[in-house]
Amino acid sequence: MAKNFTQSDVFQAEIDFLNEVRVLAEDDNIPADKVKENYKLLCDKYDRLIGEAKLLTSVSDRLHAKLNEANEKLKKQSDEINKINDDLKVNNQLLQDTIDQLVKAKVGRKASSIVLLIAIILFIISEGVLEPIVEERVGNTSIGFIFKLGIAVLLKPIDVLVERYMMRRALNKRNQD
Amino acid sequence: MDAYYLEATPKTPKLDFNPDADTFLISGRSIPENSIEFYKPLLDWLDKYVHNPLESTIFEIKLEYFNTSSSKCLVEIFRKLEKIHDSGNKVTIEWYFDEEDEDMEESGEDFKEIIKIPFKMKEIKED
Numbered sequence: 001m002a003k004n005f006t007q008s009d010v011f012q013a014e015i016d017f018l019n020e021v022r023v024l025a026e027d028d029n030i031p032a033d034k035v036k037e038n039y040k041l042l043c044d045k046y047d048r049l050i051g052e053a054k055l056l057t058s059v060s061d062r063l064h065a066k067l068n069e070a071n072e073k074l075k076k077q078s079d080e081i082n083k084i085n086d087d088l089k090v091n092n093q094l095l096q097d098t099i100d101q102l103v104k105a106k107v108g109r110k111a112s113s114i115v116l117l118i119a120i121i122l123f124i125i126s127e128g129v130l131e132p133i134v135e136e137r138v139g140n141t142s143i144g145f146i147f148k149l150g151i152a153v154l155l156k157p158i159d160v161l162v163e164r165y166m167m168r169r170a171l172n173k174r175n176q177d
Numbered sequence: 178m179d180a181y182y183l184e185a186t187p188k189t190p191k192l193d194f195n196p197d198a199d200t201f202l203i204s205g206r207s208i209p210e211n212s213i214e215f216y217k218p219l220l221d222w223l224d225k226y227v228h229n230p231l232e233s234t235i236f237e238i239k240l241e242y243f244n245t246s247s248s249k250c251l252v253e254i255f256r257k258l259e260k261i262h263d264s265g266n267k268v269t270i271e272w273y274f275d276e277e278d279e280d281m282e283e284s285g286e287d288f289k290e291i292i293k294i295p296f297k298m299k300e301i302k303e304d
Binding site for chain 2: 009012013048051052055056058060062063066
């Protein structure tokens with residue numbers, strides 16, 4: 001409503017003149033020369049109004065063309081941004097996969113080192129402490145072999161457990177970051 | 178007569194009408210929400226100026242962009258300047274446009290066609 005008022009307000013002078021002339025047109029007692037004078041004035045105003053209408057139409061068309069051009073440009077830029085975003089998503093996924101593989105490899109290496117350390121400790125305990133005690137009490141030398149076999153068999157499950165534990169920790173840490 | 182001055186905003190132009198200088202200026206962007214409300218005080222000021230103008234007035238328009246209702250208000254301003262011209266005082270409108278802005282140049286040409294006072298088109302060269 002307010003906008004309509006504003007638009008008509010732009011032409012308030014023209015509307016006022018039109019109303020003035022309409023009042024005169026209703027009056028049958030105006031002298032002929034006065035009618036002619038008003039008629040001439042009306043022609044001048046109409047001529048002027050045509051000029052302004054042409055100008056406003058021209059300006060308005062140009063503005064629309066400009067807006068349309070800007071819209072097209074924005075749409076093109078938006079499409080380009082979307083494409084860049086899609087590429088970024090793919091690259092991000094690739095990067096994440098690479099990071100995950102790197103973390104897995106790192107964790108695997110660490111786990112292997114820990115398992116190796118555990119194996120050495122178990123071997124030393126077996127060789128230096130358990131075997132002499134068992135051989136002395138039981139008198140069977142193959143017990144030592146069984147201990148070493150047991151250590152060898154346990155190595156892989158320990159490696160898997162340690163790797164899983166460390167991987168879980170690494171993932172939790174990444175999620176917290 | 179007091180000067181009429183308004184600083185530019187992102188939506189409204191700078192208005193610098195100082196009778197102590199012989200050059201009046203409208204510059205910037207003219208896309209106010211309500212053009213009539215914005216230009217009304219200037220039109221009132223010009224109504225007073227028409228009765229006591231300088232011998233020579235240069236009116237510079239340096240607009241980057243304006244909306245349709247602003248163009249109607251510019252016509253109203255120019256019509257008031259026509260009155261000064263008709264009373265025998267010298268008035269010149271200088272319409273500035275960027276050399277790459279064909280739209281603004283064409284708009285200036287459109288105004289030039291309907292305004293009956295000297296209207297100069299001035300191209301702003303980029304460095």
